[in-house]
Amino acid sequence: MARRDDHGDVPRNRSILLLSFGHACVDTYQGAVASLVPFFVTERAYSYAAVSGIVLAASLLSSVAQPVFGALTDRWAMPWLLPVSTILGGLGITLSGLSGSYALTLVFVAVSGVGVAAYHPESARVARLVSEGSHTAMGWFSLGGNLGFAAAPLMVTAVVACGGLRLSPLLVVPALAGSVLCLPVLRALQKTGCGGFGTAVATGADDKASFVKLSLAVICRSIVFIGLSTFISLYVQQRLGGSTAAGAAALFVLYLGGAVGSVLGGSLANRWNRVTVARWSYLVTVAAVTGIVFIPGPAIYVFVALTSVGLYVPFSLQVTLGQDYLPTRVGTASGITLGLTVSIGGLVSPLIGSIADATSLRTALTPLILMPALSWLLFRTLPEPSAPKPTAAQQTGDDTDAEPSPARDQR
Template sequence: MSRNRTVVLLSVGHACVDVYQGAVAALVPLFVAERAYTYAAVSGIVLAASLLSSVAQPVFGALTDRWAMPWLLPVSTLLGGVGIAASGVAGSYAWTLVFVAVSGIGVAAYHPESARAARVASRGSHQAMGWFSLGGNIGFAAAPVVVAGVGALGGVRFSPVLVLPALVGSVLCLPVLRALTGRAQGGSRAGASAGVDDWRSFIRLTLGVVCRSIVFIGLSTFIALYAQQRTGAGPVGGTVALFVLYLGGAVGTVVGGHLASRWDRVTVVRWSYLLTVVTVAGIVVVPGPVFYLFVALTSAGLYVPFSLQVTLGQDYLPSRVGTASGITLGLAVSVGGLASPVIGSVADAFSLQAALAPLVVLPALGWLLFRTLPEPAAPRVAAPSEAAPAR
C-alpha cells in the first residue's frame, strides 16, 4: 500500500477516534439539562475521560517504542466508541464516569501507535503529519453535530448510536494493520531514528503542551454553556460555538504545516501562542455575535501548533518516537481535563466568566516556554524495511 494511502487511512481513523474526545464535551450540555448535573459534576466527567488517558498514553507510547503494535489501531478505536456509547445509558453518575474513562483508555491506546505509523509512512514530513492531525480535528469538529443528532433523537439515552464511527474507523484500520504487520514482521521498532535525545527541550515542549491543553479542554468543556450566556442564542448557539472551536482547528492544523515549511516550527508555535493570549481574552469579555469570531481565532491559534508540537517532540526524542507521540499528541488533548474540576468549582462558586478568565494567562506561559526553545534538526526516519528487529 502506498505511503499516501496509508496516511489518508490513518487520518480518517484518527477522525473516527477523536469524535469520542470531542463527544465528551459535547455531551456536557445534555447531562446538565437532562440530569441536572452541576458544573463541578460535568467537570468530573471530563476528568474521568482525561485522567486515565493522560496516564495511559505515555505508557502505550513506551510500549510502541519497544514493539510495533498495529493491532492497537482497530481495538482501541472500538474501545473508545463503546465507552461513549454506554455512557449515556449508564444507570448512575458513577457508571457514567467508568464508561467515559474506558473510552479515554481507548483513545489513549490509539494515538501513540497511529502517530508512529504516520511518521513512518510520511518519512517525517511536517505537512503529512499535519494532514494526519487534520483527521483528528475533523473528528473533534464533527462531535458536536453528531451529539446534537443524538439529542434530537431523544437525548442521551440514544447514545448507543455513537458507536457507529468506531465501527467505521476499525474497518478502515484493517488495511493499515495488514500493511504495517507485514512490513514490521510481527513487532519491529519501525520508524526509529538515529540521533541524541534532548530531554531538556522535550520537557519544556511538554510544559507548553500542558498550557495549551488546559486552555483547549477548559474552553471545550464550557464554551457551549458560556456561549448561551454571552450571545443569548440558546442551545443551538452553544452547539455552534463548540463546532467553531473544533472546526477552526482543522484549518489551523493544515496552515501550521505550511507555515513551518517557510519558518521554523518553534517560531510558528511561539507566535501562535502570542496571538491566542488576545483571542482568549476576547472570548472572556466580548459579548454578542463577535464572540464567535474570537472562538474561531482562538481555535486557529491553538491548533496551528498542534501537529508541529508532535513532530518537535519526535525530533527531540528520535529514539523514543512512541513516547514522544503519546505525550505531545495524546496529552495535548487530555491532560487539560485534570484542571476541569477546578474550573467547574470556580464557575459554581462565582460565574463561568470568572472561571474562564485565568485561561488568558496560559498561552502567555506557552510563549515564554517556546521563546528560547531550539529548533531540532529533523533526523532521518527509517523506512519500514529498515526497521530493527524486535528485542
C-alpha cells in the first residue's frame, strides 16, 4: 500500500479531494451574490432594478469571460491562476459588502466574477490531468462546485444576518482556505513535470461539429435547471398550500439531487460510455420534469429529486466530452461548457417569468419539458470520442509508473 501511495490511486484521490474542496470555496462566491441581495435592499435601500444589475454584473461577466480565460490557458499553462483567482473571487465579494457606493459595489462584484471566470477553465484542465482520465474523479471535482454554490446562502446568512454588511470581511475565509488547498496539488504536478500545458493536452483533430451540438445540449440543460432554480419554490408553495417551508424544501432537494447526480454520473460512465449515460439521463429528466409540472401533492418532491439527478449526471461528463471534442483547445472547451452556455440558459428565466405573469406558473414551466428532450435528441447524434492519446511527456511518465495509462478509465 505504501508503494501505491507513491504512484497509485491514493495521491490521485487526495489531489481530486483537495481540488473539489477548492472548487467548493470558489463557487461559494457564485451563490453569494444572490444571497447578498436581501441585505443590499435592507441596508442600502437598493431597488429591485438596482440589485438585478448587481446579479447581472456578476453572472454575465463571469460566464462570458470564462471562454476568454480558456483560450489563454490553451496557449499558456497558468496553474497559478487557481490560488490567485480564488482570492480575487472572495476579495470582490468582501469589498462589495463594505462599499456604500452602488458604482463601487458593481465594480467589486464584477471583480469577483472575473475571479470565478479565471478559475474554472484552468481548474478543469488541472483536474483532468490529475484525474488521469477517471470519470469518477471528475464527478467528485464537479460535486465540490455544486456543494459550494448550495452552501452560499447558509454562509452569507450566518455572517451578515448577525452583524450586517459590516461583517462581510468574514466572507473572505473560504477564499483563503481554497487558495491554500490547491497548493499541494500544484506542487505535486510541478515535481512530476506535469504542470505544463503540453503534458495536459491530448493529440488529435478537433471535432467542431460535435462540440457545437454538445454546447446546444448544455444550453437546453441550463434553461431547465436555472428555470427550476428560480421558480420551484414559488411553484411548490402554490401546489402545496402556500407554505414557504415547503418551497424552501423543494429548492434544497433540487440542490441535493445535483450533488448525488455529479458523483453518480462519473460512476456510470466507467461502466458505459459518456454519451450513452448522458442520453439516458436526459430521457429520464423528460419524465421527471413532466411529473413536476403535472403530478399533484407531495410526490412533487420525488420528481424534483429525479430531475436534479437527471440533469447533473451528465454535468461533469459534458465537460470532459467537450475537452475530447476539442483536444487542441481544452481550455476553450472548458470555458464554454462551464460558463458561456450556462449564461445563455440563464437569459431565458425572465421570459419564463413574463409568461407566468401573463398566464400561470404551471403554463410557464410546461415548455421546460421540451428542453431535456432536445438535449436527448442532440446526444443521439454525438459520437463517443476515443480515449485521448498521451503526449510524449506523459508516455515517459507512464514508463516509470506501475499504474496503467489513463485510457483504462475511458471505458
